[in-house]
Amino acid sequence: MAVDTAREEKALRALTNRLVDDYGEAHSKERVEAVVGTVRRRFDGHSVRDFVPILIERIARRELDPAAAEPDIEQSVSANTTAIPLGDNSNSAGSHLFDTLGRLGSAARGLGGRSAALPRRTVLIGGGAVLAVIAVVAVVAVQQPDSGPVSAGPVPLTTVHGVVGSEKMAFFDDPQVAQALAKHGLQVQVDPAGSRQISTSVDLAKYDFAFPSSAAAAERIQRERGVSGKYTPFASPMVIATFKPIADLLTQAGIVAPGATTTFDVEKYLALAEQGTQWDQLAGNTVYPVRKNVLVATTDPRTSNSAAMYLAVTAYVANDNTIVRGTKAEDYAVSRISRLFTRQGYTESSSDGPFKDYLANGMGPVPMAWVYEAQYVDAAVHGQLKPDMVLMYPKPTVLSQHTVVPLNDKGDRIGKLLTTDSELQRLAAEHGFRPNDPSLFTKVTAEHQVPVDTNLVNVVDPPDYDTLEHLLGDVARAYN
Incomplete structure (x- = not known):
């Protein structure tokens, strides 16, 4: 739990900084921090923490900028989803959220467990806050006392395995990076190794991509594996x-x-x-x-x-x-x-x-x-x-x-995302790398x-x- 708490605290600090950047002209830093703190308290006491930072950020954005509602999200509420009153100081919002997830789980069972039949977004309305929960049923399982554990029919993530230079482990261990990849349906698992080891002695047969720290090491892998493609998402x-x-x-x-x-x-x-x-x-x-x-x-x-x-x-x-x-x-x-x-x-x-x-x-x-x-x-x-x-x-x-060598189609997806996805490029800069957009690093x-x-x-x-x-x-x- 200590590790999970540390990861959540890190994500909350990062989202607070983003909100200060985005709304600094309209609201003071103290106001933004107060909104985040108020929203955070709504989720106190809940053991399922995976998406709490995402929920807090979405609600806080609505509180800070009520005019930025997403009409397509509001219209995506189905008969299986109930509007949830959050209220300005409600401490029960988290309970309502998990009750709704329970109903989504029941709906999934009624549909033969086919998660695709569920709405992909849930709307929480109240106190001027509208929250889009993207594929929330993919990660949350709800316990209902009267009927035993209920699964929401998780949307599967494709697992991709890679071997990376050890200096990139902090990047891949970042929960924000994991969330950004999950938005694209991917879960990445990586092993660390020296870049020369990756290109000379690591058995690459069990990996989908190799991510050494130099073009020379990547070229050796390409030669020995007969791979023509490569991606360079950032440098240092x-x-x-x-x-x-x-x-x-x-x-x-x-x-x-x-x-x-x-x-x-x-x-x-x-x-x-x-x-x-x-x-x-x-x-x-x-x-x-x-x-x-x-x-x-x-x-x-x-x-x-x-x-x-x-x-x-x-x-x-x-x-x-x-x-x-x-x-x-x-x-x-x-x-x-x-x-x-x-x-x-x-x-x-x-x-x-x-x-x-x-x-x-x-x-x-x-x-x-x-x-x-x-x-x-x-x-x-x-x-x-x-x-x-x-x-x-x-x-x-x-x-x-730092060069990604894709060893199959899954590895190719990772290489493209790391190079082109704006959120992953921003996160790379926060971990000290120089991404393709120099202004992010600056x-x-x-x-x-x-x-x-x-x-x-x-x-x-x-x-x-x-x-x-x-x-x-x-x-x-x-x-x-």
């Missing part, structure tokens, strides 16, 4: 998550440049790392006098896309700021950058672990972490950052294109005052698929 540049004392120390060393957004000079960093410089050797270092190499912490390049993107950036810089092509350039780049990985010690297989360590354990174990910008922004939006945490943009950086970061570079300029292309594979193979051999 690679960044470095650090702490203010570390950023200040590296500013003194000439590697970091503060400003509206903090930048990290990869060329100067590479020169420092090649010398084997340790933290306690930096001039004036009193904040982090630790005897270990000055290195950015990454994941394992043999399994994780984020580490592959780190390799792409550092190889570009090591190759005299030129995209690596050919065996000679590959060998030269690897000779300069392999120690950036092999000197780290243990590295995790996906980006979720290092970022959680960064959030939880401070700069002691992880002074700098190579992560997706989306992870940092998502943490900022959800209040998980500490005051001394700093976002740095590598100069140059690389854009990670709006989220402005609202939460996250200092991001909305107009990325110093972005390099990763090497082509075959070259990146060769570089990764050479680095992997360097571990031995």
